[in-house]
Amino acid sequence: MIEFINFYLIPGITLGSIYALGAVxxxxxxxxxxxAHFAHGDLMTVGAYxxxxxxxxxxxxxxxxxxxxxxxxVIAALCCDRMFYKPLRDLPTIYTVIASFGVALILRSxxxxxxxxxxxxxxxxxxxxxxxxxxxxxxxxxxxxxxxxIVITVALHLFLTYSRAGRCMRAVADDASLARVAGIDTDNxxxxxxxxxxxxxxxxxxxxxxxxxxxxxxxxxxxLPMFAAALLGGIGKPLGAITGGLIIGVVxxxxxxxxxxxSLLSPSxxxxxxxxxxxxxxxxxxxxxxxGRLL
Amino acid sequence: MKLTVLASAxxxxxxxxxxxxSDEVKVGALMGITGPLANFIPPILNAARLAEKDVNDGGGxxxxxxxTLVVVDGxxxxxxxxxxxxxxxxxxxxxxxxxxxxxxxxIASANAVSIPNGVLQVSPTSTSPAxxxxxxxxxxxxxxxSDNYQGxxxxxxxxxxxxxxxxxAYVNNDYGVGIAxxxxxxxxxxGGTVTAFEKxxxxxxxxxxxxxxxxxxxxxxxxxxxxxxxxxxxxxxxSLENGFFDRFVGTDGLRDDLLIEQIGAEALATTFFSAPTSxxxxxxxxxxxTRFDEEFGEGSxxxxxxxxxxxxxxIALAIEKAGTxxxxxxxxxxxxxxxxxxxxxxxGDWKKAVALLADGKDINYEGVSGSHEFDNNxxxxxxxxxxxxxxxxxxxxxxxx
Numbered sequence: 232m233i234e235f236i237n238f239y240l241i242p243g244i245t246l247g248s249i250y251a252l253g254a255v256x257x258x259x260x261x262x263x264x265x266x267a268h269f270a271h272g273d274l275m276t277v278g279a280y281x282x283x284x285x286x287x288x289x290x291x292x293x294x295x296x297x298x299x300x301x302x303x304x305v306i307a308a309l310c311c312d313r314m315f316y317k318p319l320r321d322l323p324t325i326y327t328v329i330a331s332f333g334v335a336l337i338l339r340s341x342x343x344x345x346x347x348x349x350x351x352x353x354x355x356x357x358x359x360x361x362x363x364x365x366x367x368x369x370x371x372x373x374x375x376x377x378x379x380x381i382v383i384t385v386a387l388h389l390f391l392t393y394s395r396a397g398r399c400m401r402a403v404a405d406d407a408s409l410a411r412v413a414g415i416d417t418d419n420x421x422x423x424x425x426x427x428x429x430x431x432x433x434x435x436x437x438x439x440x441x442x443x444x445x446x447x448x449x450x451x452x453x454x455l456p457m458f459a460a461a462l463l464g465g466i467g468k469p470l471g472a473i474t475g476g477l478i479i480g481v482v483x484x485x486x487x488x489x490x491x492x493x494s495l496l497s498p499s500x501x502x503x504x505x506x507x508x509x510x511x512x513x514x515x516x517x518x519x520x521x522x523g524r525l526l
Numbered sequence: 527m528k529l530t531v532l533a534s535a536x537x538x539x540x541x542x543x544x545x546x547x548s549d550e551v552k553v554g555a556l557m558g559i560t561g562p563l564a565n566f567i568p569p570i571l572n573a574a575r576l577a578e579k580d581v582n583d584g585g586g587x588x589x590x591x592x593x594t595l596v597v598v599d600g601x602x603x604x605x606x607x608x609x610x611x612x613x614x615x616x617x618x619x620x621x622x623x624x625x626x627x628x629x630x631x632x633i634a635s636a637n638a639v640s641i642p643n644g645v646l647q648v649s650p651t652s653t654s655p656a657x658x659x660x661x662x663x664x665x666x667x668x669x670x671x672s673d674n675y676q677g678x679x680x681x682x683x684x685x686x687x688x689x690x691x692x693x694x695a696y697v698n699n700d701y702g703v704g705i706a707x708x709x710x711x712x713x714x715x716x717g718g719t720v721t722a723f724e725k726x727x728x729x730x731x732x733x734x735x736x737x738x739x740x741x742x743x744x745x746x747x748x749x750x751x752x753x754x755x756x757x758x759x760x761x762x763x764x765s766l767e768n769g770f771f772d773r774f775v776g777t778d779g780l781r782d783d784l785l786i787e788q789i790g791a792e793a794l795a796t797t798f799f800s801a802p803t804s805x806x807x808x809x810x811x812x813x814x815x816t817r818f819d820e821e822f823g824e825g826s827x828x829x830x831x832x833x834x835x836x837x838x839x840x841i842a843l844a845i846e847k848a849g850t851x852x853x854x855x856x857x858x859x860x861x862x863x864x865x866x867x868x869x870x871x872x873x874g875d876w877k878k879a880v881a882l883l884a885d886g887k888d889i890n891y892e893g894v895s896g897s898h899e900f901d902n903n904x905x906x907x908x909x910x911x912x913x914x915x916x917x918x919x920x921x922x923x924x925x926x927x
Contacts (some may be wrong), residue, residue: 234738237734237738238734238735238737238738238768239735242732242735245731245732246731246732249731339560343560348559348560348564348567349564349755349784350564350784352787352788355787355788355789355790356789356790357767357789357790357793358767359767359769360767360768368768370767439731443731443760444759444760446564446755447564448560448561448601448729452729487735488735489739497725498725498726498727498733498736499698499725499727500727501727501730502727502730
């Protein structure tokens with residue numbers, strides 16, 4: 232049992248935290264701008280490399296480099312919106328979806344040109360995990376990632392519930408035309424969406440780098456589970472996306488635990504779990520756990 | 527308006543380059559520039575570039591035409607490699623393809639593109655046993671020995687290190703499945719015990735679950751058959767952190783400088799690796815390595831540099847021998863320039879080789895990484911080295927033929 236907690240559950244929650252932070256942006260952009268943003272994974276990558284530059288140049292820890300990560304990703308997101316998505320906003324959303332594929336390739340190629348294609352780490356070597364009560368072993372970076380995600384979730388909840396911008400965002404996600412009639416400045420809301428979505432993606436990207444390594448396909452590889460998490464939580468529901476991300480991360484890690492002596496599923500099928508959850512959900516509960524918008 | 531100007535500029539560049547490049551012989555280089563093999567690529571690509579330069583400095587190919595490598599990125603994965611190879615064959619109209627690197631990339635691109643289109647493909651690095659028996663109409667070659675052989679040598683190395691019980695973690699692709707299978711069979715037939723044999727998917731963030739299960743199987747060491755940049759380095763790191771294993775055995779995919787960068791040399795002091803290598807008493811090898819380092823500053827000792835040069839050079843010689851870029855004639859010429867008999871030519875002997883071919887003589891290319899005598903399956907015999915960590919890179923401590 233203790234093995235289950237140490238080597239399946241805690242890594243699962245860590246992975247889930249990363250999916251969760253990425254999925255918030257996917258869900259909000261889907262809810263407010265009405266399109267599936269396929270470049271979101273690459274915004275994560277931009278964030279991870281932003282932090283890497285700060286680590287290299289200033290020699291600070293990746294945690295102190297976080298503002299640089301967020302800055303890089305937010306600027307990238309706002310520029311992409313201005314240059315590629317805004318001109319397409321009045322056309323059917325499929326144009327923007329396809330454009331976001333292109334943006335994903337542009338971002339990744341720029342990263343490859345600027346930082347190279349080799350994978351990098353924030354710091355080399357390895358650390359022994361912390362041991363609690365002689366049984367629970369948890370890597371200190373996992374403690375940090377999980378607690379940071381909790382703090383961010385609470386902050387996000389407070390922002391969406393009590394700030395004016397947050398309330399407007401929820402209104403636009405629920406019904407854009409009604410919100411516009413009510414006098415909400417949608418352009419401003421769109422900017423807020425990009426800032427929050429990109430900032431959280433950047434944080435998630437740095438977390439991936441902290442947990443494993445930084446490479447140019449880092450975000451792209453996580454895109455599918457992030458979409459599954461956003462759908463699971465309900466489109467346009469940021470807290471739903473966080474719940475969805477945690478569920479997918481935990482399930483993905485835990486399915487290979489030998490519950491009944493045998494592995495439930497060979498570890499080589501881990502990646503399929505997000506697919507299966509996504510398909511089952513679209514069939515049986517298309518509005519997601521938190522009653523998001525229907526696609 | 528701005529857009530129109532930009533578009534016409536792009537068009538002008540495209541047309542301009544098209545006309546400037548009409549008198550050249552193009553060969554594709556299918557590389558995994560991004561993805562799990564990214565760290566291996568710069569020296570491998572430099573080696574291919576050096577072969578390209580040798581041909582052009584030696585007077586060009588097919589009576590003075592320019593020999594050009596067209597480099598594409600297959601991400602060391604199946605589907606992107608198929609796309610990249612089909613770009614080479616259908617758009618760039620290459621005479622032959624050098625690559626891919628990972629077995630999965632090579633097998634997929636050969637099956638979907640090279641074989642149906644009748645294009646010669648020579649891989650410098652793909653070791654999967656599955657390539658031997660492919661129905662390839664003789665279009666697929668490689669210049670490293672099959673993992674049928676590396677698996678046996680690895681089993682021998684592991685037993686020589688007094689390890690009689692090991693667990694095997696292998697990546698679920700053509701490379702991992704191939705060598706893991708041959709290693710297991712050879713190791714067990716020599717008296718070793720495989721306590722756990724677990725396949726895993728590339729690109730995941732945590733392998734702790736699988737590793738915990740394997741650690742409880744009573745193995746003395748973990749055999750990691752994976753690319754360091756894909757899952758290998760994470761597996762080693764997570765094993766060390768959690769105390770699952772402290773001793774590792776790796777194959778060529780793990781022998782990446784990246785592993786030492788990420789883990790540190792101290793923790794890898796007892797780890798050893800098997801990998802295809804070049805013969806150790808080859809005088810042309812030393813000359814080649816000096817030339818390489820003069821040209822690029824460093825990197826001649828990196829994995830698969832020799833093989834990449836040889837594969838590119840063999841393709842160039844085959845085109846010269848065929849006297850045309852006709853793809854099946856190039857394929858037919860490859861064995862003639864690579865295999866004995868014939869006058870021996872080596873790396874950097876391009877002028878001599880061209881002169882011999884012009885006189886109608888038979889040539890036999892003896893490369894940096896071996897003599898490359900292709901059998902009926904397009905395979906070669908070769909050498910496997912045993913490597914250990916030395917500072918921030920690797921050194922070879924034994925060689926098996």
